[in-house]
Amino acid sequence: SHLVSSNSSSTPPMASSEMEAAISATPSDSPTIFDKIINKEIPSNVVYEDDKVLAFRDIAPQAPVHIVLIPKVKDGLTGLSKAEERHCEILGYLLYTAKIVAKQEGLEDGFRIVINDGPNGCQSVYHLHIHILGGRQMNWPPG
Numbered sequence: 001s002h003l004v005s006s007n008s009s010s011t012p013p014m015a016s017s018e019m020e021a022a023i024s025a026t027p028s029d030s031p032t033i034f035d036k037i038i039n040k041e042i043p044s045n046v047v048y049e050d051d052k053v054l055a056f057r058d059i060a061p062q063a064p065v066h067i068v069l070i071p072k073v074k075d076g077l078t079g080l081s082k083a084e085e086r087h088c089e090i091l092g093y094l095l096y097t098a099k100i101v102a103k104q105e106g107l108e109d110g111f112r113i114v115i116n117d118g119p120n121g122c123q124s125v126y127h128l129h130i131h132i133l134g135g136r137q138m139n140w141p142p143g
């Protein structure tokens with residue numbers, strides 16, 4: 001017979017914070033928090049919306065203006081590294097919309113666009129998104 005325990009492997013149990021980090025660091029095509037934001041199940045501070053994209057203020061802003069811009073339909077685009085030729089139209093539209101949002105936010109002195117991809121890119125939400133950062137002098141190189 002074999003013993004059954006809640007932790008039958010030799011790996012020590014994970015703390016819930018480690019579990020969360022591991023889950024968010026694991027690229028997956030599962031629904032993310034952004035689906036709930038798109039569906040208005042979770043409130044967000046929307047700054048731009050149309051039929052294809054949604055832009056809202058980042059909950060943990062890294063600059064005076066920090067906006068997250070996402071496609072409403074993920075279509076497998078968990079991140080830029082998963083882009084296929086069929087995504088070219090929405091990818092172009094996202095960049096164009098980033099410019100519209102930057103202008104709307106008064107970032108005429110310049111701004112920074114960031115797409116984090118995968119664990120090394122520090123991506124935490126696996127639904128493609130463009131960060132729009134501005135309102136201060138940005139640094140180069142980035143961290």
Ligand code: TR5
Pocket residue numbers: 033042043044056057058059060061068115116122123124125126129
């Ligand atoms: O780290 P990456 O590049 O994947 O960017 C994900 C971004 O989503 C981070 O800058 C987070 O601060 C942001 N984020 C995460 C949540 C969230 C959010 N922005 C607005 N509202 C949010 N809600 C309600 N929940 C989040 N978990």
